[in-house]
Amino acid sequence: MTNTNSRVFNFSAGPAVLPEVVLEQIQSEMLSLPGVGSSVLEISHRSKDFDEILNDATSRIADLTNLPDTHEVLFLQGGSALQNVMMPMNFLTEKSQTADVIVTGAWGKKTAAEVSRFGNLNIAWDGNDSSYNKVPKQDELQLTPNAAYCHLTSNETIQGVKYWDLPETGDVPLLVDKSSDLFSEPIDIEKYGLIYACAQKNAGIAGVNVLILKKELLDRCDDRLPSYLDYSKHSKAGSRFNTPPTFAIYVTGLVCKWLQEEKGGLASISQFNQDKASLLYNEIDQSNGFYSGHAAKDDRSIMNVVFTLKTEDLETQFLTEATQAGLTTLKGHRSLGGIRASIYNAMPIEGVESLAQFMADFARKNG
Template sequence: MSRVWNFSAGPAALPQSVLEQAQRELLDWNGSGASVMELSHRGKLFMGLAAQAEADIRELADIPADYAVLFLQGGATQHFAQIPMNLAGEGDTADYIVTGHWGEKAASEAAPYVKVKIAAHSRDEGYMRLPERASWQLDPRAAFVHYTPNETIHGVEFHAVPEVGDVPLVADMSSDIFSRPLDVRRFGLIYAGAQKNIGPSGLVVMIVRRDLLDRATRPMAKIFRYAEHAANDSMLNTPNTWGWYLAGLTFKWMKEQGGLAAMATHNDAKAAKLYEAIDSSNGYYRNPVALESRSRMNVPFTLHDSKLDPLFLQESEAAGLLALKGHKAVGGMRASLYNAVPLDAVKALVAFMQDFAARHG
């Protein structure tokens, strides 16, 4: 079997050593004689796994004790609605900073549960740049401020945490969590679908300030209330045990690589190499995003002639470069460079792009 270079936007590449360990342990995990997927989440073995995963994530991101770490389900999309259910009461407003497709969707899904105010957006620029901070219209009485630090489809990224005063800052970090050092104390709540930088799809990791769990919002079933999940160590119902296990292995892998500072160095090098290839191609390839807003995680690019797109995709796949087709909303190509994508993958992509341009110029 030959492994390909995986540039998928998600579900995305996992570290090869993590996959190999999971393969070795699939039939007999931790000497139990059974797969981790077959064991009770209430049993001593899995409870130990869960505790270790939380300890590792707390160490990685320097998460203080006054923040709860939750391992949830539903994907980030479910939490677009569930977050306002938990953080906003009847009649409350929330500010949304909309910088792409996922910010739009978060605001739309929140609307039944909170009065959504679009405090800033870059829709008029086609989401090709971030809105100037001075233009944001924030309400100091808002229940929270929501933003998407990295937009996977449009390829824009905040390179610093925005200052929003005393209002809790909520971040959908699905596509950039743990890609660089993280100051958790700047946030009220961080959530992320696991399938890009943490593990497989079906798991959501949430880091939430404990005082926000005490907000009196509205009547709801226990399963929707984050405070109930925190009180039950994320085991209010049967969790995604496989996803939790793989996330735990990935946390250990990140620690072995040198932690989040090492992840940042790794990711910066990959993005710089790919952007350099695009910018030095004399217009053969083009990235449409404003320089100061470019994402390190998701790099969209177009060819000088869109008629070559099908051929580029056909030849790149034959060369072992997987999932380079851009999202239908923007077209073209997209290379996702999450933590588990090695620099060698980017080197292979750049070499292919240069060869393709030479042959089809």
């Protein structure tokens, strides 16, 4: 049950599967970029050739997201973990200011944990009581009227919970961790103050963080900050404050090109992702309780499908047999257990069909 190149179907949560055509292009250009005569790994980040790579990746992101003039794209390092620190550092300029954080899972919890170092933390909602299986309704949120910002995680990668409808926060800028669902669906950038995503799930490889930032927020950045941690310094330097992760930016550009040219953009990939996720959720729902989905139905992620079986032994058997069938990396996160199938943009439909069939067969034999 492997695909044509005997590559397995890899359901890793990240770093995760890449489109095969992207891997092939990287391979074919590895020794020499067309017209350059050197590998992308060997050229200066200040060269004209890298200018083209950076501009190309930026303009493809702008095209995919219909980027308005009010916002700009930045490429930073340090993963989403560093963003959790940079947000409060930059935007809580006084200790008396408050950041609202909506905690819908493990990543939101980590974001919240960094805030109090720099200012007041207000947990606007916390899904702990329901094991982080849902997102709040607007009237459940305890928002602070003059908060410096409100943060949420649009797709909780570990719990498989998706924030489908953004909350209304008035004039308070919405800062969103989109690490595991950026580019999975059309996006209305105007609603966001800041979007950030580590690329290794849906936008490329580890090493680069894609940011889309509302320019007017740059005026709020605390100018006492160490330069490297100041968004406005990175903005002024056009993502080249220091040597950027050149190879990772190149790969993000190729992934965006694949999305535009082979997948028909974000509306079309969104339908593809819905179709893939439905195959797995249908197996869960039709299994008479053999499989139990973690997320509440309305808040199900279409990127990370998280479920359990009745016993840990059965889960171990499921994982062993799935691996033998060429369906790998399905083990749930160590904090939650169970099974997690990460089915980002680049997971082919054949991989999900194989997994759905495997789930049906496994339930029939062991139910």
